[in-house]
Amino acid sequence: MIRDFFRLLTIDLSTGQSRISEMGGRDQVAGGSGLAAMLFEKFGLLDAPWNDPVQPLIFAIGPLTGFFPLMSKTVCAFKSPYHDQYAESHGGGRSALSLRLADYDALVITGKAQSPSAIVVGSRQIEIKDVHYLWGTDLQVAGKTLRRMFTGSGHRTILRIGPAGERQSPMACITADTYRHFGRLGGGAVMGAKNLKAIMIHGDGVMPLPEGKDYQRLFDKVFTNVTDTDMMRKYHNYGTPVNVAMLNEIKALPIRNLQATTDQGVAGISGERFAEKALLRNAACAGCPVGCIHIGFVRERFQEDNRYLYRQISYDHELIVTVGSMLGVMDCFEVLKLIDVAEKMGLDVLSPGIALAWATEALEKGIITEKETIVPLKFGDSAPYQAAIEHLAYGTNEFYQLLSQGTMKAVEKYGGGDFACVLGQEMAGYATGEVFFVSQALGLRHSHLDAGGYAYDQKPSGHSVEDAADFLLEDEKDRCFLTSMVACLFARGVYTDDVLADCLKSVGYPALAENMGDVAKEIQQLRWRMRIGSGFRPEQVSIPKRFTEITTWKGPVDRKYLEALKTLYGQRILEMASDSSARS
Amino acid sequence: MKALKTPRMERCIGCHSCSLACARLVHKRLSWDTAGIRIRSSGGLSTGFEARVCLACDPAPCVRDCPTGAYSQRKGGGVKVRLKLCIQCGNCAKTCPVDAIYLDFSGHPYVCIHCGRCVQYCPHDCIEHADIGGNSNGDEKDAPSGGEAH
Numbered sequence: 001m002i003r004d005f006f007r008l009l010t011i012d013l014s015t016g017q018s019r020i021s022e023m024g025g026r027d028q029v030a031g032g033s034g035l036a037a038m039l040f041e042k043f044g045l046l047d048a049p050w051n052d053p054v055q056p057l058i059f060a061i062g063p064l065t066g067f068f069p070l071m072s073k074t075v076c077a078f079k080s081p082y083h084d085q086y087a088e089s090h091g092g093g094r095s096a097l098s099l100r101l102a103d104y105d106a107l108v109i110t111g112k113a114q115s116p117s118a119i120v121v122g123s124r125q126i127e128i129k130d131v132h133y134l135w136g137t138d139l140q141v142a143g144k145t146l147r148r149m150f151t152g153s154g155h156r157t158i159l160r161i162g163p164a165g166e167r168q169s170p171m172a173c174i175t176a177d178t179y180r181h182f183g184r185l186g187g188g189a190v191m192g193a194k195n196l197k198a199i200m201i202h203g204d205g206v207m208p209l210p211e212g213k214d215y216q217r218l219f220d221k222v223f224t225n226v227t228d229t230d231m232m233r234k235y236h237n238y239g240t241p242v243n244v245a246m247l248n249e250i251k252a253l254p255i256r257n258l259q260a261t262t263d264q265g266v267a268g269i270s271g272e273r274f275a276e277k278a279l280l281r282n283a284a285c286a287g288c289p290v291g292c293i294h295i296g297f298v299r300e301r302f303q304e305d306n307r308y309l310y311r312q313i314s315y316d317h318e319l320i321v322t323v324g325s326m327l328g329v330m331d332c333f334e335v336l337k338l339i340d341v342a343e344k345m346g347l348d349v350l351s352p353g354i355a356l357a358w359a360t361e362a363l364e365k366g367i368i369t370e371k372e373t374i375v376p377l378k379f380g381d382s383a384p385y386q387a388a389i390e391h392l393a394y395g396t397n398e399f400y401q402l403l404s405q406g407t408m409k410a411v412e413k414y415g416g417g418d419f420a421c422v423l424g425q426e427m428a429g430y431a432t433g434e435v436f437f438v439s440q441a442l443g444l445r446h447s448h449l450d451a452g453g454y455a456y457d458q459k460p461s462g463h464s465v466e467d468a469a470d471f472l473l474e475d476e477k478d479r480c481f482l483t484s485m486v487a488c489l490f491a492r493g494v495y496t497d498d499v500l501a502d503c504l505k506s507v508g509y510p511a512l513a514e515n516m517g518d519v520a521k522e523i524q525q526l527r528w529r530m531r532i533g534s535g536f537r538p539e540q541v542s543i544p545k546r547f548t549e550i551t552t553w554k555g556p557v558d559r560k561y562l563e564a565l566k567t568l569y570g571q572r573i574l575e576m577a578s579d580s581s582a583r584s
Numbered sequence: 585m586k587a588l589k590t591p592r593m594e595r596c597i598g599c600h601s602c603s604l605a606c607a608r609l610v611h612k613r614l615s616w617d618t619a620g621i622r623i624r625s626s627g628g629l630s631t632g633f634e635a636r637v638c639l640a641c642d643p644a645p646c647v648r649d650c651p652t653g654a655y656s657q658r659k660g661g662g663v664k665v666r667l668k669l670c671i672q673c674g675n676c677a678k679t680c681p682v683d684a685i686y687l688d689f690s691g692h693p694y695v696c697i698h699c700g701r702c703v704q705y706c707p708h709d710c711i712e713h714a715d716i717g718g719n720s721n722g723d724e725k726d727a728p729s730g731g732e733a734h
């Protein structure tokens with residue numbers, strides 16, 4: 001329903017009570033990222049720990065969700081177990097369209113269930129089901145069982161956690177519909193802390209559309225841009241893994257715990273190699289004709305007599321880097337096996353990859369021994385890493401319990417912080433240089449998608465620290481608005497300001513269309529107020545020495561530039577957020 | 585006379601663009617369900633997708649079992665529905681052997697009218713608007729068989 005307010009569903013797992021309410025603010029925060037921050041301000045406790053049952057787990061969509069192609073993402077917000085501060089994580093699959101067609105702008109879950117539970121909601125259904133028998137199941141088993149237990153397959157989303165989330169590891173993700181994730185900063189642990197194994201959202205409602213032909217014409221124009229031009233080809237052809245070889249070529253690919261930035265062996269895990277050898281098919285988020293999800297296969301011989309099983313595993317650039325090149329695993333099928341284990345455990349694949357890369361170097365250096373790692377971690381050797389990922393998920397010993405809290409937690413006990421590849425959280429798959437390192441280290445989501453630092457690094461050199469800081473703040477602001485719509489950021493080239501304004505007008509939000517710049521600024525400030533209010537201090541964020549020891553195509557990383565940019569960007573974030581506080 | 589066919593569903597990526605197009609263009613709604621073609625995973629996301637759509641039967645069981653004459657046989661296959669005669673009894677959906685008719689919460693039926701407007705939104709040419717009884721209009725070399733029987 002197109003409306004000038006937000007329609008919320010809040011569910012309190014402690015009492016079993018749910019409530020539908022209306023909330024204003026559409027013209028101020030739009031939806032998605034802005035709505036999630038507004039809801040955290042309303043329901044969250046900045047000073048209470050992340051696992052206090054009162055803390056909300058928020059899923060929010062935007063004013064364009066479902067109405068236009070690639071408006072297919074959901075924003076998940078929570079207080080993160082990783083740093084006990086406000087966090088956002090974004091996911092797709094069917095989650096966004098399901099929420100839209102269940103007729104909720106946001107789902108807010110508070111409280112803690114008495115026993116492991118699942119939430120089932122739709123346009124005419126709100127239930128909390130006891131699923132204690134699913135506690136402990138891996139994601140594959142949980143997904144298949146839930147699908148069978150509850151009718152309505154196809155037009156719903158199933159969000160679920162695995163053993164890592166149940167154990168409340170900050171590396172635990174929330175998996176959406178098998179192949180998509182709210183991956184980073186520990187959303188899975190928040191579900192675990194609430195005794196919540198799964199959330200099913202049925203998109204069984206029907207919404208009216210704008211009358212007249214303007215909306216239909218605009219939809220077709222956007223759809224054509226998405227499908228008939230080269231704008232999106234990168235994402236549906238090789239997908240993001242096309243970056244692997246490209247970054248390797250320019251000496252900007254993280255390899256073997258960032259001991260190197262280029263290696264001939266990377267040819268074995270390039271996007272081209274995956275497409276040639278391991279790509280089985282593609283899939284799409286609901287409402288996106290691009291179909292960027294690349295699904296590979298692994299077949300495994302389990303008996304001598306030619307008995308095989310096969311698995312289907314989605315892959316993309318970040319995953320290939322973190323459990324591939326960063327672990328020295330340069331075979332596409334071995335990478336898929338590692339992704340598969342992490343997926344089943346409900347771990348965000350990126351974090352265990354980077355953590356185990358650190359552990360491998362720590363083992364090499366004698367800082368830790370095999371007593372800690374249990375298995376002989378060695379760059380390039382996939383089998384021990386498969387076992388180690390399970391140890392991380394289950395917290396088999398004290399070492400893995402610490403490491404699964406984040407690499408820096410293990411560093412506090414064992415040392416080795418100089419070579420921990422952590423930028424706020426375990427790094428993403430880019431070693432492009434100073435601007436990206438600062439962007440991820442200080443970014444609100446600690447994501448490569450917070451701002452285009454990796455792209456800025458690849459522009460001709462010579463930009464000042466001031467120019468880079470301005471770029472990061474401005475780019476983040478623009479992206480905030482897109483993630484409040486909620487667009488897939490792959491579509492940022494399609495959804496220019498003019499197109500976004502036209503889209504908003506066509507579905508009945510002229511005020512938002514007229515004030516996009518101011519609203520974006522408001523959203524940016526609100527998100528950072530939540531983050532800073534929950535403890536973020538930029539001066540406390542350090543960028544480990546390893547990031548200054550590498551050489552890219554531009555030459556050695558400039559440590560002075562890096563430190564200056566980190567300091568200035570941190571100051572600019574605080575200034576921007578406090579400016580908002582003064583006005584509000 | 586043409587009908588909607590789904591000969592290349594093995595290519596489907598589950599984007600639902602066809603269903604959403606039908607709901608948007610034919611029924612003027614944003615909906616997953618109130619559409620003449622609906623996409624479902626065939627046993628979970630790891631096993632691909634199938635289309636729930638009218639197979640253009642002739643004679644059509646839904647026409648036979650409609651008690652009011654709201655459903656009538658479309659020439660060449662498929663049905664025409666006159667909604668003002670519909671009493672929302674649901675017989676059409678019950679009798680359809682391939683679950684092609686969706687009833688909304690009020691019992692209002694949605695079935696493919698074989699207009700073909702969804703076809704252009706499929707990014708992988710899974711579906712086509714083809715002459716009934718004739719050969720596929722698609723590129724046979726590029727489009728191996730394996731779709732639904734007609």
